[in-house]
Amino acid sequence: MKKKQISLEVVNPNAAGIDIGSRSHWVAVGQNAQDVKEFGVYSQDHQELCEWLKKHKVTTIAMESTGTYWQNLFSSLVVFGFDVILVNGRQTKNIKGKKTDILDCQWIQKLHTLRLLSSSFLPDSTTAVIRTYSRHRQNILKQSASAILKMQKYLRLMNMRLDVVVKDIVGLTGTKIITAFIGGEKSGKVLAQNRHYNCRKSEDEISRALQYNGREDYYFALKQEWETYLHLQKQIDQVDIQIKKHLEEVINNDDDKKQHIASKKPYKRKNKNTIRNADMNQLSYQYFEGVDLMAIEGVNDATLMAFISEIGLEGINKFESAKQFTSWLRLAPNNKISGGRVLSHHLPKGSNRLKVALRQAANTIGNLKDGHLSDFFRRINYKKGRATAISATARKLAVIIWNMLTRGIPYHPPTEYLFLDQKRKLKLVNRIKRNIAKFDIKPEDIGLTKILNIST
Template structure:
């Protein structure tokens, strides 16, 4: 501690970026501050129109600005960020939470001046933003996720219309928009009311018998509910068409990002993941990053797609796996005061990659793998939320190692993990017994 205090006393606040500017982002206008010696009016307001943004960039170049700090307000920062970056300026995207807790700054003018001062002394760090091609891939991937969410709402509308007619189809088959469910619902929409005929449309994979399905299809066929069912199915089909367009766009963009030669199957592969793209996504991802992330237990192809679309395959921005896990918000917190740990909870974040890894961790509940055994052991001694976060942290470190070193993941199985865990526990018990003056004696196995 004394060494840290001595270094702190020796350090001086130096001017790191003398040509820095600060920008307070708004929806209608942006306030920009430059060093006072660069212009007679060092703080100016620019509208958010494209012509005004070009004027803002011209003014910064006239003031010999090479570094810009701006707040990440909504999506309003994106056009200006891309424009300034295309002009050759170094742009730092700053989290507004990190700079707002200073008393006396309650106006846009003071905000941009404060950003400019902090950036000048190197007290701000920019947020991670991947390359342009990854940003484009991320936008299409998020658009696809949004369409899936909207489509799911219309599935709920179909279930509601059927329930109001007392058609209990959802209680005998697991998915009303599966192969059997769609055949039956579309037949109902076209006017079929005979339960025996509708039950004959079931697939051989459905466990429920024809008699049970026929019994569930007896209800009151009210016109208003049939109309709502028809509209919900039409909207479901409309979103299916938009999802097909997104899949084609994703396939084109991923094909442009291929850096490794991988044989891509042109035929549709059957996937156990619902709502997975209708092309060989796994082969495209291997060609993009050079390793197969789906070899990690719990990481499905859609999970790997979400992680790579948010971060990309280039991990050079993160110095270590710890820094990558910290950016994801999966590492323990360090809230300490007076030498006492107040909280070790991880920070709250809306990181989509972290959410995907948490979902992958939950799927390891029944996995007969080393990661599955690890997750179940954590659930035994921690609450479930902490166990999920810790397992997601481990998945993030594995992904970082695979992408940086180019090595494949090999699962050694649940038995290997349990034996190693047993050896660790036995070693610690032996050391503790020796400190207390005892020796551990193994119990002979029963014949």
Template sequence: MEKMRYHAAGIDIGSRKVFVGLEAQPVRSFETFTSDLLLLKNYLLEQKVNTVAMEATGVYWYVLYDILVEAGLDVWLVDGRQTRQLPGRKTDVKDCQWIQQLHSYGLLNRCYVSEGLIKELRSYQRLREDHLRSAAMHIQHMQKALIEMNIRLPEVLSQVHGVSGMALITAILNGERDTEKLVSLCHVSVREKKGVELRKALQGHYTAQGLFALGQAVKAYQFYQEQILECDRQIDATLQKINRDKQLPPATGGGQRKPIRHHKPQIDDLGDHLLKIFDGRDATKLPGFTDYNWLQLYSEIGSDLSKWPSEKHFTSWLGLSPGQHNTGKTKKSKSKGRPIVGQIFKQMAHGLLNSKHIGWGAFARRLRGRKGPAIAIKATARKLAAQYWRLIVKGTEFVEKGLAAYELIVNQQKKKRLQKLALELNMTLAPA
């Protein structure tokens, strides 16, 4: 191998100290305070370093990365799995030297790093997702408190945190025990379809400790709903900054958007914001896409997918393509890294499994019957990701032809296989 970079540095970042390795120089350590990170930057500039590699360690790299980029250095953020050494030889000093050596020979790949307003948007969006997970935990606490008092709302209502469920819980906490009055608070469709079961479910065994636990869970859930709303306001403001000088392309926007069933953000004209960012290319025309998961993708990887030369590079980075890990005649399965973006595509693919009118849903169900749900979801997610790359990079529109068109293609493939088999056996096919 030939050395490609002669003024390279390797940095190992920890919570207390940062270790810097240079070629033919002793390793130096700096503390993680801002003043010490500035000293580290000056040290690199004095040593005529022009490129730096560092591991993506938690959130410790954020500030140092920004400081070094602002200083004009070429900073490579790399995956820690690429820098593993032999077991039993690991120290922070050796790590930074090893990173420097790998980087100087060009053996490391650069990680994707968001910048500018996209980085700000990603921070708000990830914080919103954290609040949603915390709110979901307190929904479980509400369900547990209700079951402890044998109030069987979770068995009757699909969502105890829905409009009818929260109206019932609020009335119970306010002291209402009359079953008929409680039932009257529900939506008319709930009363008509589940009235008998609802009356039986509300005949509980109320206890002081159960009501206290229920009240605590409701307050915590409402707190996180307020936090989510604050995140929505920040996301809305950031989108307005991004689209400050942009106009909606002609013949786009203004139509009916796909409904967002769960966790809908309180953002006005979210679809128009995204259409402005992507110059009228509408990802919601793809199966499984809504404005919300499109926003999730944009906050993670931005709008420029040309960083990945092809759809195969893109799906491989997402962890959705098969890994290659062969030894001799043995082919082993090797799981790749799973960025958040890959999980978003898998969530969309999981939703397509139950679709009754979409061709890709039939593809996923057919593959699930042969190889199981995990492989089916991953394969469908890969198809979604590849089509998304084609749409954003090349502008290739996708036309959903429906379930009947997919079944016709499958039947044609079956007929071809039968004809080939009949030809091998010197037989002829005849319709029944």
């Protein structure tokens, strides 16, 4: 009986596969032993690797993303003119059996030859620079938060219960008290005089909470953590300057960006961890070429910075539809169907910084009292709980933002959300209208006719 054979079409005949390593890279241009070669990780080795690939007439290359080891080689290959795709390690898993570097690079080459690998998302060069600054800033913020927790611990061990009487120990009141305490002042009554007038606790209660027990070891540790915290705050300021400078350079070098002027939004609250001394409303409006993302309720400076640094304007245009974008964010349900029946429809595991930013914005929307997105959040929350409502609202936000950035569709919700100053103005106008109708006030009674005549 004749054996059946199944053949797959070769789509990329001049393909190569690279298995990335920390000390060396294994490259395969075919499935024979002589088609595999090992190269080092230095710049000279990258040059030799590119020339070897040119010699074998390779045009397209697939490499597995392994930590940050792939980045320098990726740049070298792009400069040489190769078509390079970066592949997630989940796609390149080999069948069970003996695992070696040679077999891995040959397996990657075989899959890429048959076009069974899909490329991971990579930002453009401008977005990559801002991403580096932004992620470095987030790491410093985490270190700063850790330093605050340690200071709070040492203050508690010294019987200085600053965390009880103030909401934030590094706020206006807490900063002055800690600075004076480290400066040598140990009296609780004198330290309490640094109370800010907005503090809810009285000066007497603050003085009773600050009774130093004389532990010099904890005092020394607190002093060093305070110095660390101040140093980290200086670093954050320096990173903020770099981010603002780079964004302004990108905007000023593009006539399509710098011509736009955003409307001011004083009703948008600023978080203490957002970029300082920078108007993100104006910068994002210019960066996205006249698209006002800040008009969406729940979107703040952190959400805008996440979009600018993680995907950018060019990056979001790589997604052909909002479904692709939400699927990449892992906010779309992963439907598993068998026998015509849906087995599960949970969100796929995994997260990224942009997804986290959208979920935080969705959580903020859930705390609003009214608005189109807030009503949507409450409907889902009532049916399936807050966790599901946050995911659903984050996905809805992603779809809205994709449509705004790719199609230029402005945000016009069916029921417009009114911010605090807008609500106050509306209430005042309605009260004036009621009083005019109640007392039958004519324009001439309050001198409006004279004003109108003067203006005309």
